[in-house]
Amino acid sequence: MAGAVPAELVAKLSALKTRMPSYTKDEIEDVVSQMLASMEGDLSEINLKLYAEVESLARYIVAAKSEIAALRPDEIMSTHLPSATDELDAIVGSTEEATNGILQAMEALETLAGEMPPEMAEKVTDAVTKVYEACNFQDITGQRITKVVKALKHIESKVDALVSAFGDEIAKYKAAHPQAEKAEPKSEDATLLNGPQLPENASKQDDIDALLASFD
Amino acid sequence: MAVDMQMNILIVDDYKTMLRIIRNLLKQLGFNNVDEATDGSMALQKLRDKEYGLVISDWNMEPMTGIQLLREVRADAKLKALPFIMITAESKTENVIAAKEAGVNNYIVKPFNAATLKTKLASVIGNF
Numbered sequence: 656m657a658g659a660v661p662a663e664l665v666a667k668l669s670a671l672k673t674r675m676p677s678y679t680k681d682e683i684e685d686v687v688s689q690m691l692a693s694m695e696g697d698l699s700e701i702n703l704k705l706y707a708e709v710e711s712l713a714r715y716i717v718a719a720k721s722e723i724a725a726l727r728p729d730e731i732m733s734t735h736l737p738s739a740t741d742e743l744d745a746i747v748g749s750t751e752e753a754t755n756g757i758l759q760a761m762e763a764l765e766t767l768a769g770e771m772p773p774e775m776a777e778k779v780t781d782a783v784t785k786v787y788e789a790c791n792f793q794d795i796t797g798q799r800i801t802k803v804v805k806a807l808k809h810i811e812s813k814v815d816a817l818v819s820a821f822g823d824e825i826a827k828y829k830a831a832h833p834q835a836e837k838a839e840p841k842s843e844d845a846t847l848l849n850g851p852q853l854p855e856n857a858s859k860q861d862d863i864d865a866l867l868a869s870f871d
Numbered sequence: 872m873a874v875d876m877q878m879n880i881l882i883v884d885d886y887k888t889m890l891r892i893i894r895n896l897l898k899q900l901g902f903n904n905v906d907e908a909t910d911g912s913m914a915l916q917k918l919r920d921k922e923y924g925l926v927i928s929d930w931n932m933e934p935m936t937g938i939q940l941l942r943e944v945r946a947d948a949k950l951k952a953l954p955f956i957m958i959t960a961e962s963k964t965e966n967v968i969a970a971k972e973a974g975v976n977n978y979i980v981k982p983f984n985a986a987t988l989k990t991k992l993a994s995v996i997g998n999f
Contacts, residue, residue, distance in 0.1 A: 754888045762895065784899060784985045787892050791982030794889045798931065798960055 724821065724828035732814045736807055743804050745853050747797050754793040761786050874999040878924030879904045883914040883940065884958075885932040889981075893927060893958070896985050900992070901999065911935025915943050918950055925996060930959035930966070938973055945974040954995045958983065 761783045768776040768783070818825065851857070858866075880902055882893045890907045897905050906921070908914035912935040914928065926944070930937035937957055944950045957970050958979040967978055976995045979987055993999065 751886075751888055755891070758888065758891050758895070765895070765899075780899065784896070787895055788982070788984045790888060790892055794884075794886045795960055795982055797886060 720821070720824055721828070723817070724825050725832070727825070728814050728817050728821070729825050732811060732818055736811045736814070740804050740807050740811075741853055743800050743807075745851075747800050748854070750793050750796060754790050757786065757790060872997065874997045875924060876901050876999065877904060878902070878996075879906060879921060880925045880927065881906050881908060881914060881917055881923045883908045883911065883926065883928035883932070883937065885909050885929065889929070893988075896988055899985065900989055911937060911940030911943070914940050918944065918953070919947075923953065925954045925956070925992075927956045927958055930957055930961045930970075938970060941970065941973045941975055956991055956995055958988075 764779060765783050768779040771779060880897060882890055882897075882905060884890050884893070884907075887909075890909075894905045894907070897903075906917060906923075908917055910932040911928070914926065915935070917923075918926070926940075928937040928940055935943075937959065941955055941957070944953055944955060951974075954976050955974070956977045956979060957975050958981065959966070960981040962980045970978055977991045979991050
């Protein structure tokens with residue numbers, strides 16, 4: 656049969672409750688309460704020591720969850736990682752396109768070499784061969800970037816698992832810290848520094864010309 | 872014995888630019904009958920449909936890799952003697968050993984140059 660809970664313990668529990676942030680998981684309190692309820696007789700020194708350990712562990716878990724929630728793993732997964740992989744895919748696509756353009760020009764030059772005097776044709780062919788060799792870079796960089804994309808996708812799956820494990824903890828954090836949602840203010844010039852756009856988002860020269868013409 | 876410059880050569884790589892580079896270099900060396908495949912399974916189908924004198928294959932491709940293609944070729948009664956050159960960025964010792972054990976005739980590490988390609992070709996099919 657459970658004995659009466661000592662006043663000191665009740666005071667400690669009350670103090671713990673007031674110290675815990677409002678988003679502390681109820682389950683943690685339940686666990687502590689249930690454990691106390693299961694103790695029979697007077698709380699011995701060992702019981703109190705155990706209680707202190709559990710309390711310390713609960714505080715640690717709450718703090719760790721809060722810190723991880725503050726990192727906003729949901730944003731990392733929904734915005735940053737997909738954006739990084741899209742940019743890398745765009746690099747592969749643009750280098751492939753550029754390499755094909757170079758190769759096409761070299762093939763045209765090689766055809767023209769057939770109409771040149773032999774000595775000149777040999778020099779042109781040698782130069783064209785060097786360009787072919789240099790174009791190896793596209794395959795190598797493409798393979799390296801593919802490795803990085805695979806690593807990012809692996810990280811994405813891990814972050815996804817983390818977000819799932821957190822359940823509504825992140826939403827609670829967002830509700831409790833609305834200010835954290837706002838990005839750091841940038842200067843007007845800094846907001847214009849966006850770098851190259853992905854092909855689907857980039858304006859075509861015709862769009863730019865039309866925009867410029869609209870000012871006339 | 873003279874090298875048959877009219878032989879069919881199959882080049883296999885998942886990067887189209889690399890296929891184009893190898894094709895152009897082979898053309899410079901005098902080989903004009905060059906077919907392409909973008910992975911091992913497509914290559915295997917082509918090898919079974921037409922007679923080839925040489926395969927030059929990348930390693931890292933999907934769904935069938937170059938080493939799998941090599942093993943399939945060596946296990947096929949009709950294709951097992953086909954000269955096979957691996958041309959790949961996989962340069963670890965274990966890769967080279969695995970390819971050798973699977974029966975590769977020669978191995979070129981990317982990035983490569985035209986002179987290396989010519990030397991390796993000559994070592995496999997004879998001087999030309």
